[in-house]
Amino acid sequence: MAKKVLVTGMSGLIGGALRRQMEGRYELSALNRSEVEGVVCHRGDIGDLDAIQPAFEGKDVVVHLAAKIARSEGAWEELLAPNIIGTYNVFEASRRAGVKRVVFASSGAVVGSYEKVEPYKALAEGRYGELPNSWDKLDQHSPVRPADLYGCSKVWGETLARYFYEAFGMSMICLRIGAVRPNDRPETDRQFSIWSSQGDITRLLEACVEAPESVKYDVFYGVSNNKWSYRDMSHAKDVLGFTPQDVAEDFR
Numbered sequence: 001m002a003k004k005v006l007v008t009g010m011s012g013l014i015g016g017a018l019r020r021q022m023e024g025r026y027e028l029s030a031l032n033r034s035e036v037e038g039v040v041c042h043r044g045d046i047g048d049l050d051a052i053q054p055a056f057e058g059k060d061v062v063v064h065l066a067a068k069i070a071r072s073e074g075a076w077e078e079l080l081a082p083n084i085i086g087t088y089n090v091f092e093a094s095r096r097a098g099v100k101r102v103v104f105a106s107s108g109a110v111v112g113s114y115e116k117v118e119p120y121k122a123l124a125e126g127r128y129g130e131l132p133n134s135w136d137k138l139d140q141h142s143p144v145r146p147a148d149l150y151g152c153s154k155v156w157g158e159t160l161a162r163y164f165y166e167a168f169g170m171s172m173i174c175l176r177i178g179a180v181r182p183n184d185r186p187e188t189d190r191q192f193s194i195w196s197s198q199g200d201i202t203r204l205l206e207a208c209v210e211a212p213e214s215v216k217y218d219v220f221y222g223v224s225n226n227k228w229s230y231r232d233m234s235h236a237k238d239v240l241g242f243t244p245q246d247v248a249e250d251f252r
Contacts, residue, residue, distance in 0.1 A: 002027045005209060006059045006099075008046060008090060009066030010036045014105070014180055014201060018063065021202035026209075031055040031066070046086035049093060056097035061209050063103045064090045068150070076149055083153035091164050091172075101171035103208040104161050107154045108176050108194055108221065108231060111138050112147030115190075120230050126189030128228065139232040140219040158219060165217035173208045173215065177201060178223035178231065185251045193228045197246035200224045207240040215239060224248055 003026050009015045010030035019039070022028060029040040031052055042055035046066050056062065068082040087104070094102050115124040119135045122128070146152045154176075161172035178196040181187060186195040204222050218239060221231040226248040236242045 003060045003209065004029070004058060005061045005063060006031060006055060007063045007065060008032070009064075010039070010041075012065060013182060014177070014198070014205075015065045017180075017198040018065070018202045018205055021199075022206060022209075029055070029059070045081075046089050047081040049089040052089060053093050053096065056093045056099060059094075059097065059099050061101045061103065062090065062094050062099050063105075063205060063209065065105045066090075067105065068153075079149055079153045083150070084156055087153075087157045087160060091160060091170075095164060095168050095170060099170070101173065101209070101211075102161070102164070103205060104157055104172065104174045106158050106174045106176045106219070107151065108178050108223070109148065109151035110144045110146050110154050110158065110176060111142065111231075112151050113145035114138060114142075114230070115147070123193045123228050123230050124190045126192065126228075135230060137230050137232040138221075140221075140235055162217050169216075171211075171213070171215060172217050173211065174217075174219045175204065175208060176219065176221045176231070178221070186248045192248045192252075193226060193230060194223055195226060195248045196223045196244075200244040200246050203245070204236060204240070204242050207236070207242040211240055 005026045006029050008031045011032050030036040031042050044052040068079050114120045122130050144155050158174045164170050165172045178194040179191045180196050184198050186192045201222050220236045223231050224246040225244040
């Protein structure tokens with residue numbers, strides 16, 4: 001039997017790419033504010049728990065992509081309903097419906113302030129000649145250091161996911177997604193460090209959906225195989241068997 005997977009925010013860039021990756025092998029449905037043609041779509045605002053609850057019934061896995069778009073100048077009022085209340089509502093609706101696993105689209109923004117200090121600052125600015133021969137990569141144990149309120153909202157989501165695992169035993173997987181671009185290539189010096197191809201991020205999301213039942217609460221980074229990366233991908237390989245295939249340097 002194909003897994004029944006609900007994707008919130010399927011009309012977005014990553015949601016559309018994930019649909020193309022998984023369609024035909026999973027029983028996909030969408031929770032979206034606008035209609036998503038070709039799949040079962042429950043239209044609703046994640047800020048309204050009662051309105052979205054029916055979308056979760058009978059689902060095996062929820063992939064939660066819907067959120068306020070990442071903008072460093074995002075105001076609290078813009079983030080509160082989708083990223084704070086909405087994330088709680090998605091997790092709570094999943095719990096009420098008996099969903100076994102939620103894959104939460106977190107963000108590399110939870111560690112954005114590391115780019116204010118060396119050597120991460122040099123990596124982000126493309127000053128490669130000033131770098132040491134090697135540098136410590138950030139992993140799932142590195143303290144969070146958000147640089148803006150958007151990053152803070154994703155820290156909230158990760159912490160809330162931990163609570164839902166601890167309190168209710170749900171499998172809650174957080175994926176710190178890098179820079180995924182509409183033209184599917186890095187565009188700035190910083191993105192040569194933090195870029196993720198659409199293919200890599202959707203393959204990683206699928207690996208989270210298919211993770212063994214023993215994977216309960218965990219955090220993974222989601223970037224491609226980038227020469228100048230400072231975000232660790234070995235944990236995804238060790239736990240999920242995932243290795244990114246695409247390389248930012250191919251676009252120099």
